[in-house]
Structure formats: structure tokens, C-alpha cells
Amino acid sequence: MKSEPAINNKPLNIEVNLDDKLFLNRWKPDEDSHLAIIDPSVCAGKCPGKDCTVFCPAKVYEWRNGRMTIGYEGCLECGACRIACPHGNIRWRYPRGGYGVQFRLA
Amino acid sequence: MPDKFDAIVVGAGAAGLAAAYKMAGEGLSVVVIERGDYPGAKNVMGGVLYRSAMEELIPEFWKEAPLQRPVVEQRFWLMDSQSAVTTSYKAQEWAREPYNCFTVFRGQFDQWFARKCAEAGAIIINETLVESCIVENGRVVGVRTNRPEGDLYANVVVLADGVNSMLSKQLGFHKEWEPRQVALAVMEELKLPSEVIEERFNLDPGMGATIEIYGDSTLGMVGTAFIYTNKEHISIGVGALLSQIRQRKVRPYELLEYLKSHPMVRPLIKNGKPVEYYAHLIPEGGYNAVPQLVGNGVVVVGDAAQLVNGIHREGSNLAVTSGRLAAEAIIRAHKMGAFTARELSTYEENLRNSFVMKDLKKYKNASHLLETNPQYLNEYIPFTNMALHEMLTVDGISKWQKQKTIKERVLQQRSLFSLGKDLYKAWKAVK
Structure with missing residues (x-):
């Protein structure tokens, strides 16, 4: 019997301008972030993969100059980062009532 | 506005509004708290709303609700990178009343549904985030919102706060979902x-x-x-x-x-x-992930309770049904004048006796099977495409030879024994 295959890892070779997508939505950003890194040293020292910078569907998290930046204004409020941060290092709340993304269709 | 209600519903989605509509219709004082600008502003669904669950609440709702299209055909594709094996079912019965299901925009539908709740007597409060439940002496007695002096009290709180389910997690009904x-x-x-x-x-x-x-x-x-x-x-x-x-x-x-x-x-x-x-x-946790559903003065409904049948992409119907059953249990508790987990447990009982938990139970191992056996999606779908490609590409090679090629290619990756085993496992997971 053959061993189980790993997940298909073929490269997508797709270029996407995510800003074009996010620009479509209606936003009411709050003044303060509803997201925060609990311990920045964990991102820097214990998290080589920086998975949140990849799987976040709004690219809220970006690793720049040795620290994690959080573009909370474009957050789609899905909750994936809270659940999938390998270190449970994201303090996640909903934005205050009436703030954040406001969908018209879906 | 009164400072104490019969029921507070957290979240104006399919489950929460179903609960609110039913309770308000029975004369209970109900407030629905929604964090978006309007009901639906935060709600995202692929888009299929099933008629039967909704009709239990509002007969012939399709005559007035903002819907997109009745679904008359459901197609299924097994896709490879350059091809797909496709099948579908199309039915004229689905093109006429009472219909089977509809595509909807939740941004529109939920606003309509909330208006129906308001007409039935419920109060809808938008732009308000519930931050926590207020717990006194081991029972939920209300909610704390982000507004100044924003505490609200009720005999029962219905947690319809969606998949992230922050409030029932706070109450210890479940741990953080796993990825x-x-x-x-x-x-x-x-x-x-x-x-x-x-x-x-x-x-x-x-x-x-x-x-x-x-x-x-x-x-x-x-x-x-x-x-x-x-x-x-x-x-x-x-x-x-x-x-x-x-x-x-x-x-x-x-x-x-x-x-x-x-x-x-x-x-x-x-x-x-x-x-x-x-x-x-x-x-997608299915049956095994369904959390505690009932506590003293509190029930959990819809996505917050993991009530989605991923195999059949059903969710809105489970949400609406759970909201309705929760409301019925609360109405019953209201008549008895007691709201502990014991009185409210009829919700859980009725949910277990309904299609909701029965279907989740039927498929309880299906998602796990696909997860731990990637060959179903990763190998068998390409095999199917390859086999049809071989048999349907006419190139002077005999069908016997093509059949042999297909078999050899499959057996290069999978033994007959493992194929048989996978077939059996798949049947067991959905039987």
C-alpha cells in the first residue's frame, strides 16, 4: 500500500490585487484596533511561518521591519486569525457596534 | 424601553430572528441586539435559503420576502486542472410553489426578516455589540453591551452570535474552535x-x-x-x-x-x-463539535452551536429550525415561570429529535474521513477525469487498451485493496 499523499502543493501562479477587492466594500473603521498581538516577542522569536500573513483573507497582518503590523481597518471579521494563530497570540474582538465592514449583499 | 425583557436575542441572523419572530408572536417581550448597521450587514452566506424551515415560521414567505432566484437546478462538478466531470439534477417542481430553496442576499433578506420580527412586537437594536453575558448566581440574567448604561436583563438570553460564538465560549459551553x-x-x-x-x-x-x-x-x-x-x-x-x-x-x-x-x-x-x-x-465540526446548548437562562442556536451540515451545504435551515425550537422551549418555560437549564432542555431534546441533529449525526465522521484521507479529493477526482478523458478521446487506440491504461495508472498509485477499503470507508461515513 502506498503512503497517504500530502496535500497537493502545486503553485497557483496567480497575482491578485487584494486592495481592488477590499475597495469594493463599505467600511466604517473605528479609531482603535479591535485586533492586537498579545506578545510581540512570540511573533518575532517563535513563529517562523507567520501563517497569519498568508491565510488572512484581507491581508490584515504584515511582517515589516521585525514587527507585525495590523491593518484592522480592512478586517472582514471572519475570526480565522484568532483560531489559526499557531500560538494563540491574537487578541480578537468584534469591532464596536456599528463599526467595521458593512455588507450590502451576500 | 423596559429594562427587563422576557428574552434577549444576540445576533440578527437566521437563527436569532427565527427565535425572535416566534417568541414575539406568542406575546413575549423580545429584544434583538445586532452589531451591524442593520440586520444582515455582518452576515455572509453562500446564498441558499431553504423553504421548508422558513415556512414553518412564516407561511408563504416567498410571496413577500426579498429573494433572488428559486433554485431549479443543482450541479456538481468533480474538477481537475483542465477538466471536470459534471452531473446535475434539475426539476420543474422546484420552479413552482412551494419551491425547494432560493438564492438570497442576506443583506436584504435579514432586514426584511427583522421587520417581520418588529411587526410581531420585537425590538431590534442595531449598531450594538454584546460584550458578555451577565451571570448571577450561576444563571445568565442579561447581557452587557458596548453602550453606556448598556446592560439589559431578561429571563432568557438566546445566543445567536454566529460561528465565532464568543459568548458561549465565555460561558464555558465550548473551547475555542480548532482550525x-x-x-x-x-x-x-x-x-x-x-x-x-x-x-x-x-x-x-x-x-x-x-x-x-x-x-x-x-x-x-x-x-x-x-x-x-x-x-x-x-x-x-x-x-x-x-x-x-x-x-x-x-x-x-x-x-x-x-x-x-x-x-x-x-x-x-x-x-x-x-x-x-x-x-x-x-x-464544520459537525455532530461532535456541537457545544452545550442549554444553561440556566440561556440557549445557543445556529452557527454559534456549529449547526451546519457541510456535506449537503445546509446551514440556514438548521439555523432557522434551531431558533424556532429554542423559542418554543422558551415559550413553554415562560408558561411555567421557570428558566433553568431543566426547563429549557426541551430545546435540546426537540433539536435531537429533529432533522438537525439526526443529519449531523448521520455525517458525523464524513468531514474527518476526507480530512484524514486526502486521496478522495486529491486522487480519485483526477482518476475519474482521467478515465473519462481516456475513454472519450478517440485516437485509434482500442477501448480494451484504454481500459488497461486506466487500470494501470490507477494501480500505480493505489492497490486494489486500498481502493476497496476506501470505497467501504466512504460508504460507512455516509450510510
Whole structure:
């Protein structure tokens, strides 16, 4: 019997301008972030993969100059980062009532 | 506004509004608290609303509710990178009353549903976030909102706060979901004239179709892509287990563009203008992930309780039914004048006796099977495409020889024994 295959890892070779997508939505950003890194040293020292910078569907998290930046204004409020941060290092709340993304269709 | 209600509903989604409508209709004082600008502003659904569950609440709702299209055809694609094996079921019965299901925009439908609740007597409060439940002496007695002096009290709190389910987690009803218990989905609405949609999808005016796509559409990850027709928009999206998206290092929006550029998909959405972009989690933990549903003065409904049947992409019907059953239990408790977990447990009992928990139980191992056996999506779908490609490509080679080639190629990767075992496991998981 053959061993189980790993997940298909073929490269997508797709270029996407995510800003074009996010620009479509209606936003009411709050003044303060509803997201925060609990311990920045964990991102820097214990998290080589920086998975949140990849799987976040709004690219809220970006690793720049040795620290994690959080573009909370474009957050789609899905909750994936809270659940999938390998270190449970994201303090996640909903934005205050009436703030954040406001969908018209879906 | 009174400072104490019979019931507080947290979240104006399908489950919460169903509960509110039923309770308000029975004369209970009900307040619904919604964090969006309006009901639906935060709600994301692929787009299929099932008629039967909704009709239990509002007979012939389709005559007045803002719906997109009745679904008359459901297509299924097993996709490889350059091809797909497709099948579908189309029924004229679904094109007339009472219909089977509809595509909807939740941004519109939920506003209508909330108006129905208001007409029945419920109060809807928008732009307000519930931060926690107020617990006194081991029972939930109200909620704390982000507004100044924003505490509200009630005999029962209905937690319909969606897949993230922060409030029942705070109460200890469940732990944080694991990445394998939720799917991360992204979606876009593409605008197209209705006649173009009808032509491309072979539809009579006003009628709709759905396509569920397995295989290459998720790069073999456990999940599906989908294409749903609305009046003047096409919903196109893709979702897979969050654990696998993380492991595979996929950028979800790149996966969506990959889908949109697939040769099977591209002609269907050509010239479709993107108008909105979404991301949302879908509960995929199934039966084993359903948390504690009832506590003293509190019940959990809908996505917050993981009530989604991923195999059949049903969720809105489970949500509406759970909301209704919770409301019925609360109405009964109201008559008895007691609201502990014991009185409210009829909700859980009735949910277990309904299709909701029965269906979740039936498929309780299906998602796990696909997750631990990637060959179903990763190998068998390409095999199926390859086999049909061989048999249907006419090139002077005999069918005997082609059959032999197919068999050899499959057996290069899979023994007959493992094929048989996989077939048996698949049957066991869905029987």
C-alpha cells in the first residue's frame, strides 16, 4: 500500500490585487484596533511561518521591519486569525457596534 | 424601553430572528441586539435559503420576502486542472410553489426578516455589540453591551452570535474552535445582466442554479467551491478547512482568482463586475463539535452551536429550525415561570429529535474521513477525469487498451485493496 499523499502543493501562479477587492466594500473603521498581538516577542522569536500573513483573507497582518503590523481597518471579521494563530497570540474582538465592514449583499 | 425583557436575542441572523419572530408572536417581550448597521450587514452566506424551515415560521414567505432566484437546478462538478466531470439534477417542481430553496442576499433578506420580527412586537437594536453575558448566581440574567448604561436583563438570553460564538465560549459551553472545526470561505459578487445569467446557466427567466465544485477548486483540500445565480449577480466562492488552508499556505483570495480563471468557470462569469468581497468562517465540526446548548437562562442556536451540515451545504435551515425550537422551549418555560437549564432542555431534546441533529449525526465522521484521507479529493477526482478523458478521446487506440491504461495508472498509485477499503470507508461515513 502506498503512503497517504500530502496535500497537493502545486503553485497557483496567480497575482491578485487584494486592495481592488477590499475597495469594493463599505467600511466604517473605528479609531482603535479591535485586533492586537498579545506578545510581540512570540511573533518575532517563535513563529517562523507567520501563517497569519498568508491565510488572512484581507491581508490584515504584515511582517515589516521585525514587527507585525495590523491593518484592522480592512478586517472582514471572519475570526480565522484568532483560531489559526499557531500560538494563540491574537487578541480578537468584534469591532464596536456599528463599526467595521458593512455588507450590502451576500 | 423596559429594562427587563422576557428574552434577549444576540445576533440578527437566521437563527436569532427565527427565535425572535416566534417568541414575539406568542406575546413575549423580545429584544434583538445586532452589531451591524442593520440586520444582515455582518452576515455572509453562500446564498441558499431553504423553504421548508422558513415556512414553518412564516407561511408563504416567498410571496413577500426579498429573494433572488428559486433554485431549479443543482450541479456538481468533480474538477481537475483542465477538466471536470459534471452531473446535475434539475426539476420543474422546484420552479413552482412551494419551491425547494432560493438564492438570497442576506443583506436584504435579514432586514426584511427583522421587520417581520418588529411587526410581531420585537425590538431590534442595531449598531450594538454584546460584550458578555451577565451571570448571577450561576444563571445568565442579561447581557452587557458596548453602550453606556448598556446592560439589559431578561429571563432568557438566546445566543445567536454566529460561528465565532464568543459568548458561549465565555460561558464555558465550548473551547475555542480548532482550525479543523471551521472552514474559511471567501466569496465575491459579480454583477451581470439577468438575461446573460439565464442564457449562460440555461435558465428560464427568474429561475436559478447552483454549482458545487470539488477537487482542484480547493487544490484537494477538504472544502468546496460554489457558484450561485442571483438576479443580477453571480456569487462565486471557495472554502476549505482552516487547518488545511494554513498548512497548505494558501492565500484565500488567490485561490478565489484561481477558481475564476479555471477554464470550466471563466466563460460562466465572463465580464462579471466584482461588486463586493467577503470572508467568513463556516462551522464544520459537525455532530461532535456541537457545544452545550442549554444553561440556566440561556440557549445557543445556529452557527454559534456549529449547526451546519457541510456535506449537503445546509446551514440556514438548521439555523432557522434551531431558533424556532429554542423559542418554543422558551415559550413553554415562560408558561411555567421557570428558566433553568431543566426547563429549557426541551430545546435540546426537540433539536435531537429533529432533522438537525439526526443529519449531523448521520455525517458525523464524513468531514474527518476526507480530512484524514486526502486521496478522495486529491486522487480519485483526477482518476475519474482521467478515465473519462481516456475513454472519450478517440485516437485509434482500442477501448480494451484504454481500459488497461486506466487500470494501470490507477494501480500505480493505489492497490486494489486500498481502493476497496476506501470505497467501504466512504460508504460507512455516509450510510
